[in-house]
Amino acid sequence: MAEPPVRRRPRLGVFKFASCDGCQLTLLDCEDELLPLAAEIEIAHFVEASSDVQPGPYDLSLVEGSVSTPEHLERIRRIRAESRRLVTIGACATAGGVQALRNFADVAEFRATVYAKPDYIETLATSTPISAHVPVDFELRGCPIDRGQLIEVITAFLADRRPDIPDHSVCFACKRRGTTCLPVAHGIPCLGPVTHAGCGALCPAYGRGCYGCFGPSGSANMPAMIPLLRSDGMSDEDVLRFLHTFNVAKFAAIEPEREDP
Structure with missing residues (x-):
């Protein structure tokens, strides 16, 4: 046989x-x-x-x-x-x-x-x-x-199928964890609203604002995000440094144009 x-x-x-x-x-x-x-x-x-x-x-x-x-x-x-x-x-x-x-x-x-x-x-x-x-x-x-x-x-x-990786923001993960929103409750700058989820909202869970290590989400609204960061006490230079880290090229591609002083 x-x-x-x-x-x-x-x-x-x-x-x-x-x-x-x-x-x-x-x-x-x-x-x-x-x-x-x-x-x-x-x-x-x-x-x-x-x-x-x-x-x-x-x-x-x-x-x-x-x-x-x-x-x-x-x-x-x-x-x-x-x-x-x-x-x-x-x-x-x-x-x-x-x-x-x-x-x-x-x-x-x-x-x-x-x-x-x-x-x-x-x-x-x-x-x-x-x-x-x-x-x-x-x-x-x-x-x-x-x-x-x-x-x-x-x-x-x-298995010849598409990976099941959602494209929502870190804010969604914060809600699932029951983490208090840091910008709303404490005025802490956070890139959670524009950052791709995947970390489990680790930093916000420990009182640190998200700094965008997973890059921008597909629905990232940078024109709305920049004023929020400024309202939390960040200068234009601070905002620039905040965005220019691990995913600088991705964030720079969707940053709104800054007005000349």
């Missing part, structure tokens, strides 16, 4: 570009969740976890980090060509990260200030999200990403 054919397990690749590795560490921290999943997939490329690196193609590729060097441009195109599905994870991969502050300054000046031998450093003038260069099947927000959302994304794509 012939033996049944061996079922081919979907192949997973995890790749890093310009980033702090925090989102990859989130995946490694999913120990209990990964145990049953590991039997269903083949982790073919994940340098953070194993030196056993296998070539493509990959059924699902997770990409952390922004495109910040000429080498990144060539590499991300190669990974896209080898990937059936490509998902970007974290603020660096989805928005360019905090390093996208270079997009609003002179990168040559930064390079000369930081490095003793800037001639040896190859870098682009901008830090850009992966989607600016290749088609992306899904963007998972966060700095770092949420482990529950990450597992949902992996299982969804391996």
Whole structure:
């Protein structure tokens, strides 16, 4: 009697570009969740976890980090060509990260200030999200990403369905937790109304205003948000600094134009 054919397990690749590795560490921290999943997939490329690196193609590729060097441009195109599905994870991969502050300054000046031998450093003038260069099947927000959302994304794509990741704001999560609204009750500046949910409203739960680590939500109303921040005592410079952090490129794209003094 012939033996049944061996079922081919979907192949997973995890790749890093310009980033702090925090989102990859989130995946490694999913120990209990990964145990049953590991039997269903083949982790073919994940340098953070194993030196056993296998070539493509990959059924699902997770990409952390922004495109910040000429080498990144060539590499991300190669990974896209080898990937059936490509998902970007974290603020660096989805928005360019905090390093996208270079997009609003002179990168040559930064390079000369930081490095003793800037001639040896190859870098682009901008830090850009992966989607600016290749088609992306899904963007998972966060700095770092949420482990529950990450597992949902992996299982969804391996099952050929769309991930169930809502696009509401942090305010919705605050209501679910029963957290008192910090701007209303205490006059504390908070980006919750314009920030994509996913963190579980962690900062507001401990009395700190949201600072937008998951980037703007799809319904972000920045023209209404800026006056609220000013009413909570923030100057124009304070507002600018508040928005220019992990998702500076995303928030800058929807900021209302400031009037000249």
